[in-house]
Amino acid sequence: MSVFFASGLVQLALLVGTLVAAVAALVGVFTVLRRQSFAGHALADLGAVGGSAAFLLGIPQLVGFVGAGILAAGVMEVVGIKRVQGRDVATGIVFGLGLGLTALFLYLDTQHAGTSNAAISVLFGSLFAIDAGVVPLVAALSVVVCLIVVVFYRWFLLESLSQDLAAVRHIPVRLTGILFLVALALAVELSALTIGAVLSTALLIAPAAAALRLTRRVGFAILIAIGIGVGSTWLGILISFESYGWLGGAHSWPVSFCIVIVAFAAYLLSGIAVPVRARRSRVAHVL
Amino acid sequence: MTETPVLEVNGVGVALSGRTILHDVTFEIAAGEFVGLIGSNGAGKTTLLRVILGLQPTTAGTVRFGGVRPGRGAGVIGYVPQKVALDPDLPLRARDVVALGLDGQKLGIPLPSARRRALVDELLSSVGASDFADARVGQLSGGQQQRVLIAHALISQPRLLLLDEPLANLDIRSEQEIVELLARVGRERGVAVLLSAHDLNPLLPVMDRIVYLADGRAAAGTTDEIVQSSVLTGLYGRRVDVLRIDGRVLVVAGPNDAHGHDE
Numbered sequence: 001m002s003v004f005f006a007s008g009l010v011q012l013a014l015l016v017g018t019l020v021a022a023v024a025a026l027v028g029v030f031t032v033l034r035r036q037s038f039a040g041h042a043l044a045d046l047g048a049v050g051g052s053a054a055f056l057l058g059i060p061q062l063v064g065f066v067g068a069g070i071l072a073a074g075v076m077e078v079v080g081i082k083r084v085q086g087r088d089v090a091t092g093i094v095f096g097l098g099l100g101l102t103a104l105f106l107y108l109d110t111q112h113a114g115t116s117n118a119a120i121s122v123l124f125g126s127l128f129a130i131d132a133g134v135v136p137l138v139a140a141l142s143v144v145v146c147l148i149v150v151v152f153y154r155w156f157l158l159e160s161l162s163q164d165l166a167a168v169r170h171i172p173v174r175l176t177g178i179l180f181l182v183a184l185a186l187a188v189e190l191s192a193l194t195i196g197a198v199l200s201t202a203l204l205i206a207p208a209a210a211a212l213r214l215t216r217r218v219g220f221a222i223l224i225a226i227g228i229g230v231g232s233t234w235l236g237i238l239i240s241f242e243s244y245g246w247l248g249g250a251h252s253w254p255v256s257f258c259i260v261i262v263a264f265a266a267y268l269l270s271g272i273a274v275p276v277r278a279r280r281s282r283v284a285h286v287l
Numbered sequence: 288m289t290e291t292p293v294l295e296v297n298g299v300g301v302a303l304s305g306r307t308i309l310h311d312v313t314f315e316i317a318a319g320e321f322v323g324l325i326g327s328n329g330a331g332k333t334t335l336l337r338v339i340l341g342l343q344p345t346t347a348g349t350v351r352f353g354g355v356r357p358g359r360g361a362g363v364i365g366y367v368p369q370k371v372a373l374d375p376d377l378p379l380r381a382r383d384v385v386a387l388g389l390d391g392q393k394l395g396i397p398l399p400s401a402r403r404r405a406l407v408d409e410l411l412s413s414v415g416a417s418d419f420a421d422a423r424v425g426q427l428s429g430g431q432q433q434r435v436l437i438a439h440a441l442i443s444q445p446r447l448l449l450l451d452e453p454l455a456n457l458d459i460r461s462e463q464e465i466v467e468l469l470a471r472v473g474r475e476r477g478v479a480v481l482l483s484a485h486d487l488n489p490l491l492p493v494m495d496r497i498v499y500l501a502d503g504r505a506a507a508g509t510t511d512e513i514v515q516s517s518v519l520t521g522l523y524g525r526r527v528d529v530l531r532i533d534g535r536v537l538v539v540a541g542p543n544d545a546h547g548h549d550e
């Protein structure tokens with residue numbers, strides 16, 4: 001354990017992992033409320049194009065992810081989030097193109113840029129290989145996301161209840177949608193940095209979905225989701241760190257796998273907790 | 288009384304995708320009045336309510352509230368939309384939905400306040416929703432959800448409450464309860480109510496006046512003035528008979544037309 005916390009690599013992973021997990025869980029609650037997890041998936045897939053191009057362009061991977069994510073969010077807003085949610089043919093084709101480009105860029109990365117681990121790092125994250133120089137950017141983006149959610153908290157809630165009810169109160173519905181897409185894109189791309197583009201929505205959705213099963217209140221749901229997200233990250237990092245040599249050979253289990261599996265376990269456990277709660281309240285009604 | 292009407296709709300026309308949906312719709316609602324907006328499916332009820340709310344652009348006509356044109360300063364109109372799909376998993380209690388009616392347009396996270404809570408409790412009790420105030424709103428029955436949405440609409444103390452088919456999908460008993468509730472809160476709070484429905488019968492006991500919509504055109508007046516064969520025949524542009532049975536009203540297409548209008 002003491003070796004665990006003494007490692008500078010681990011300390012940096014814990015710091016960045018905590019920030020990212022908290023941001024993802026916070027945005028995740030509203031993503032589930034607004035039924036936009038598909039949009040989260042789309043942003044993860046399209047962000048990977050930027051993440052993989054970053055190596056070729058010689059820019060930090062996070063900058064690539066975020067740039068492509070924000071661009072994709074802009075396109076989705078113009079095309080109409082409803083149509084993207086509708087998963088029509090055009091959406092499918094664009095995603096296919098995105099993954100194709102990612103494959104091309106990753107190939108070129110290994111061929112020319114000499115970064116043989118680019119594919120792993122883009123698709124499955126690089127929590128143990130984060131450049132300390134990127135921490136200020138991670139922190140700044142996290143603050144931006146938190147500010148958006150805190151400032152527009154009631155707009156997001158009312159709009160997820162009913163767009164008409166929001167519009168009647170003079171809430172700019174389109175602006176609300178754009179603000180949420182920006183927060184969503186940033187949260188997804190931050191997660192892509194730590195656990196990879198393929199798994200990033202797991203950190204977004206699983207803690208939020210588990211929390212929403214456990215409470216009737218949004219505020220509590222956010223706190224519980226952050227607890228689950230951060231807890232999964234810490235436990236995942238610990239398991240990965242300790243797993244060195246578990247299966248023989250000089251390998252640890254991939255940290256992104258460990259984090260995601262813990263978050264998934266939390267979601268399953270919340271499903272067990274719900275019937276218990278329901279039973280208890282039914283008993284209370286009888287008494 | 289010479290008080291200015293709460294709502295004046297004057298010569299309103301709406302076209303959607305080149306089709307005329309509303310044509311020259313004109314009527315007024317006085318303070319505290321209970322008005323039924325009656326018309327069959329597709330008559331334009333939702334469109335007209337959205338025009339009043341400023342959510343639907345018009346091709347002609349004006350809408351005024353208390354003598355002024357609508358704008359951000361005109362205050363909020365209470366509104367209960369036709370379909371609010373409330374997910375059973377939505378982590379909002381009935382009281383949270385009502386509170387969003389009070390200050391949902393404000394920025395920042397609401398701080399707990401005794402005054403806010405008391406106001407929410409008062410509204411919940413006045414619509415008979417106190418018993419399920421802490422239940423998830425998506426898990427309530429249709430009638431219970433209507434009560435919560437009515438409290439949401441009333442808490443900002445509007446002078447006009449618009450409800451789009453609040454009786455659709457309710458059983459007969461909840462239907463009656465909601466109508467009585469609306470008549471009572473309208474009286475107690477001095478709120479004018481404009482309620483759309485495809486059947487006018489549940490509203491007959493409480494309705495002060497009626498706005499009848501057919502094929503995008505409207506006739507307004509007291510129930511007795513409007514629900515007459517001659518008036519409705521003019522509105523529909525074909526023969527329509529009005530039958531009265533035990534205080535109930537049936538509007539049916541005349542014998543020269545094989546299709547009845549009411550489904």
Ligand SMILES: Nc1ncnc2c1ncn2[C@@H]1O[C@H](COP(=O)(O)OP(=O)(O)O)[C@@H](O)[C@H]1O
Pocket residue numbers: 303304306308326327328329330331332333334335
């Ligand atoms: N976006 C649209 N484009 C064209 N026609 C529309 C559109 N929306 C509604 N309509 C038509 O307008 C008419 C009135 O609709 P609506 O106001 O919803 O009627 P009601 O609420 O009385 O059932 C219907 O015939 C409907 O088909």
Ligand SMILES: [Mg+2]
Pocket residue numbers: 332333334369451452
């Ligand atoms: Mg309608």
